[in-house]
Amino acid sequence: MDTVVLLSCTGLGLGALYFLVASGLSLIFGLMDVLNFAHGALLSIGAYATWWAGTEAGLSFWLAVPFGTLVGTAAAVLLELFLIRPLYSRPRDQILATVGVGLAVPALLMGVWGADARPFPQPAVLSGTWHVLGATVPVNRFVLVAAAALLLLALRLFLARTRYGLIVRAGVEDRAMVTALGIDVRKAFTLVFAIGGAAAALGGALGGLYFGSVNPGQGTGLLIFAFVVVVMGGMGSVTGAAVASVCVGLVQQFANYYTGAGLGDLSVVVLLAVLLLVRPRGLTGRLA
């Protein structure tokens, strides 16, 4: 029983991490039709900025995380303004440009701080464990789940209750129509990129807590599972991404424990293949 609880909590923590990456990815794709390959790089930037602030700059963890998130957001906005915006008329080239950034940024991080994993600062409050139903679960799992739940709530409120959320939702449905109504969608593009970058950078900062260290390849590794989550959840749907990330995180943890290391990652891909055969449009039935 306690193994099941521990696996569930770890799986939920991992799923929360996937959601932090996938929610932004899904929104960006839904609104702009850009598959952001640089999203993993944004996560790495957030992770390294937090690590740098927490160790070399000597900030406390509670200041380092907002700092990392801010740096990631700024990077996302710069990426949108200087790389994506000039290529609006060439959608395929937008993807290719993000691929280039996705290659260059981890390489630069590796050049500056080395290829080895760096130990991540763990505040005493979050490094302990909690006893849940007889199982001993590290606290950082719950931190991740709480962050993801807050993000989901905030995103849903933003999309449902604010004027910009309305524009974003309308843009996901039909971008041309929104433009025809005289609304400048480009502001919404930058905004969505900023939100996605902030979520990914927060994921990077909290992912450092989860893995205990940061390394240059972490973002790219997580990005692939975030892609799986986005496809499974239905592209452009935040709630779908939340459901899918919980599924993927749980399946991965349980399969890794019960069938042997590595098979968890494979089972996620098999799950994706089965889902595509049954429902080619993902869980929420959105057009791919």
Place this chain on the structure above:
Amino acid sequence: MHRALRWWPIALLITFLVAPYSALPVPGLLDGPLGSPGSLQLLALCLLYGALATGYDLLLGRTGLLSFGHALYFATGLYATDLGMLELRLPFAAAAVFGVACTVALALLLGSVSLRVTGIGFSMVTLAFAQAGSILVQRNPGGVTGGEEGRSAPADLLPSGLLGIENTANLYWIAVGYLVLTVAVVHWAVNSPAGRVWEGIKENERRVEVLGLRPYGYKLVAFVLSGGLAGLGGVVYLLLTGGATPQAAGSDATLALLVMVVLGGSGTRWGPLLGGVLYTWAGHRLGDLANSATIADLPAVLRVPLSQPLFLLGTLFVAVVYLLPGGLARLPARIRAARSARAVRTPAVVRTARPTGGTPA
């Protein structure tokens, strides 16, 4: 003169074929003279990647399918051939057939699943499959794939003419042969009736459907053909490097192919080949450059980015996407267009200038 220029591919091919007999030094481009084993090995790799990029462009540039999992089929050809020899004790020729057959079967299976989603969904699904393959190879199931270190090909089962440093020329010729085969197959396929449908799918899939054709089947044919060519490339790679390593299966390998195609010019006959050759050559030379003394003496601000080949390639890629849409292959046409635009503009300037200059008379 123009007619003679049309035969340049044949002339280039003859140059490639006789290269091993030449001792021409190529300072700056290659380390040793042209016919030395080291240079031939690098040239063979360049040609191999040129051919792989040409095969990959069958999906990207000809059918409009952005696959992020092409390295999986390359790696399948590589590993299946290697393991066919190591585990099943097949002779090399049989193992090569086995490897390509495995690749085609896998491409058929995974292609039929991933083509159920269109557009970017397809890209993500192919990426996920390739990642699964990469993880599988690295986890070393049953000690078969050799994990991080890979498995080297058994010397006793390889033909003796393909072994040893003195036979590098034979391997080089095999790479040239693979390149010719790939270019011929792609050329033939693109000009076949199916090739016209691919072009239609690339331009507008909905209209192909309206014409009463099912794009799914045509896309699957392109996927399997391209995958099969990549599998054959894996066999050639096994001969060239003498073993299978997990780097061949990684997602970086597919991204490298993508960079090659875009650099050279996707959808053109020679662009991907040019891109593949340049990328591979640059990758090797940048690696040397990164370790050289000129870089080590630079201040940290310049030294750190310049010592990371992937950073340079990623930046180069972004620059090509921005400054050279259509890649290197479209560059002559763009220069010609720019020149003729200027030629049109110049008389206009002269005409407006003439009245002021001519009034005194």
